[in-house]
Amino acid sequence: MKLAHILCLCLVLALSWADHHEGHGKTGQADKGHGEKGHVHKGPLPHGHDHTEPHPDRCKGIEMDAATVNEEGIPYFFKNHTLFKGFRGKAEFANETFNELDEHHHLGHVDAAFLMHNPDDPTHHDHIFFFLDTHVFSYYQHKLERGFPKLISQVFPGIPDHLDAAVECPKPECNEHSVIFFKGKDILHYNVKTKAVDKKTFASMPNCTSALRFTDHYYCFHGHQFSKFDPKTGAVHGKYPKETRGSFTRCPKFGERSDPVERERCSRVHLDAITSDDAGNIYAFRSHHFIQKNEGNDTLTVDTVENDFKELHSEVDAAFTYNGHLHMIKGDKFFVYKAGNPPTLVPGFPKALHNELGLNGPIDAAFVCQDHHIAHVIKGTDVYDVELKAAPRTAKNKRPFSLFRKVNAAMCGPEGVTVIVGNHFYRFASTQLFVASRALPEQHKVSLELFGCDH
Ligand SMILES: *[C@@H]1O[C@H](CO)[C@@H](O)[C@H](O)[C@H]1NC(C)=O
Ligand SMILES: *[C@@H]1O[C@H](CO)[C@@H](O)[C@H](O)[C@H]1NC(C)=O
Numbered sequence: 001m002k003l004a005h006i007l008c009l010c011l012v013l014a015l016s017w018a019d020h021h022e023g024h025g026k027t028g029q030a031d032k033g034h035g036e037k038g039h040v041h042k043g044p045l046p047h048g049h050d051h052t053e054p055h056p057d058r059c060k061g062i063e064m065d066a067a068t069v070n071e072e073g074i075p076y077f078f079k080n081h082t083l084f085k086g087f088r089g090k091a092e093f094a095n096e097t098f099n100e101l102d103e104h105h106h107l108g109h110v111d112a113a114f115l116m117h118n119p120d121d122p123t124h125h126d127h128i129f130f131f132l133d134t135h136v137f138s139y140y141q142h143k144l145e146r147g148f149p150k151l152i153s154q155v156f157p158g159i160p161d162h163l164d165a166a167v168e169c170p171k172p173e174c175n176e177h178s179v180i181f182f183k184g185k186d187i188l189h190y191n192v193k194t195k196a197v198d199k200k201t202f203a204s205m206p207n208c209t210s211a212l213r214f215t216d217h218y219y220c221f222h223g224h225q226f227s228k229f230d231p232k233t234g235a236v237h238g239k240y241p242k243e244t245r246g247s248f249t250r251c252p253k254f255g256e257r258s259d260p261v262e263r264e265r266c267s268r269v270h271l272d273a274i275t276s277d278d279a280g281n282i283y284a285f286r287s288h289h290f291i292q293k294n295e296g297n298d299t300l301t302v303d304t305v306e307n308d309f310k311e312l313h314s315e316v317d318a319a320f321t322y323n324g325h326l327h328m329i330k331g332d333k334f335f336v337y338k339a340g341n342p343p344t345l346v347p348g349f350p351k352a353l354h355n356e357l358g359l360n361g362p363i364d365a366a367f368v369c370q371d372h373h374i375a376h377v378i379k380g381t382d383v384y385d386v387e388l389k390a391a392p393r394t395a396k397n398k399r400p401f402s403l404f405r406k407v408n409a410a411m412c413g414p415e416g417v418t419v420i421v422g423n424h425f426y427r428f429a430s431t432q433l434f435v436a437s438r439a440l441p442e443q444h445k446v447s448l449e450l451f452g453c454d455h
């Protein structure tokens with residue numbers, strides 16, 4: 001994989017890389033000696049761990065009991081009475097954040113948890129639900145809601161006790177806004193509105209002990225492995241299961257720290273351009289860097305623009321994908337690259353932007369929606385349509401939008417139009433809705449929700 005050559009291309013959500021490097025501890029950072037339970041330590045452990053360490057060590061590869069995101073989208077993992085925040089946060093007692101979880105001594109630890117994210121239903125929006133044995137706890141802003149804990153059967157009729165996992169599934173990822181509950185082989189789709197329960201079996205999936213929706217994807221955890229699944233069908237595509245260490249748990253020995261990747265993943269600097277292909281891979285450009293998010297194997301790779309798009313150097317203005325080609329705009333020039341590793345410039349390009357799209361630079365963003373032959377081009381506070389099959393091509397249908405003064409980048413895919421402004425993105429079901437909207441839709445963080453930064 002040539003794209004990966006110069007910068008240490010690092011793995012992100014996949015562990016194959018880490019497996020591969022496992023023997024290289026001496027050249028990278030050495031394993032910092034986590035754990036070693038059973039060994040009698042005299043005096044303090046290397047990290048000042050108390051001899052009676054009350055928390056499990058997640059770098060040993062533990063099976064989590066429950067997982068959810070908090071209202072800011074930060075992933076939380078639960079094991080026994082321990083809570084781990086993010087992918088590398090230290091262990092703490094769950095009751096330090098959720099005080100009442102331990103007060104009901106007849107109940108065990110957290111079996112399952114999910115965040116209800118539903119702006120249309122203010123009474124439950126951003127509430128975190130915890131399931132312990134027969135009871136459910138509902139927290140809002142870290143406070144237990146009055147009247148809770150309640151019986152699961154009372155709040156979620158038709159949902160059994162002693163659950164294994166739960167995850168919210170909004171539309172259109174599920175046909176109806178649902179919560180997916182897991183117990184053994186049983187998968188229950190609970191319709192949030194009608195409370196109807198639809199029982200399914202996800203044949204290809206192992207029994208999940210926790211489940212998480214993160215960066216628009218669904219993950220089932222089992223043992224210290226995870227599988228990415230389709231929430232509607234339970235189908236698992238790609239090479240799963242994978243090891244959680246190195247992805248959902250960042251541990252020294254498992255590919256921890258890959259600086260260019262972590263820096264780009266968590267950067268708050270706006271992107272210059274973004275596009276996605278039919279397979280769902282994302283190509284993003286930020287100053288001198290080219291960031292590629294691979295849908296199939298959950299990896300994020302970072303390289304320089306110079307390396308992969310030599311003719312562009314850096315600082316791209318806009319990018320869109322059409323017919324298996326990456327179309328790039330920089331200043332008054334228009335470049336077409338054939339997708340590949342590395343992408344190759346199509347002979348004859350760059351050409352004058354005006355001749356190719358009927359517009360002069362600078363362009364802020366451009367995107368093509370699936371199954372269409374129209375490039376939507378954003379210049380200032382106007383959108384233009386360019387019919388890509390026409391010859392010569394012209395920019396038509398100029399219309400102003402009012403929600404943003406400046407758009408940095410935009411792309412279109414099955415989830416609609418994604419518009420990036422600063423370090424946030426906004427989703428619109430269609431280009432028309434983007435133009436017609438008068439109220440800002442929900443704001444999402446690029447770092448956290450697009451690239452999987454954990455904070
Ligand atoms: C669960 O946590 C409690 C309190 O920290 C501890 O005493 C107990 O041994 C733990 N149980 C397991 C199975 O690790
Ligand atoms: C929190 O939970 C731990 C472990 O179960 C327990 O030792 C501690 O007393 C609890 N703290 C509070 C404030 O309830």
Ligand SMILES: *[C@@H]1O[C@H](CO)[C@@H](O)[C@H](O)[C@H]1NC(C)=O
Nearest residue numbers: 183184185186206207208222
């Ligand atoms: C999965 O759950 C079913 C109960 O629904 C159980 O019979 C089966 O043994 C479980 N499989 C594993 C691998 O734990």
Ligand SMILES: *[C@@H]1O[C@H](CO)[C@@H](O)[C@H](O)[C@H]1NC(C)=O
Nearest residue numbers: 001014016017294296297299
């Ligand atoms: C992930 O997929 C991309 C695109 O198919 C490929 O170039 C890359 O080598 C893969 N990475 C790993 C770690 O498998």
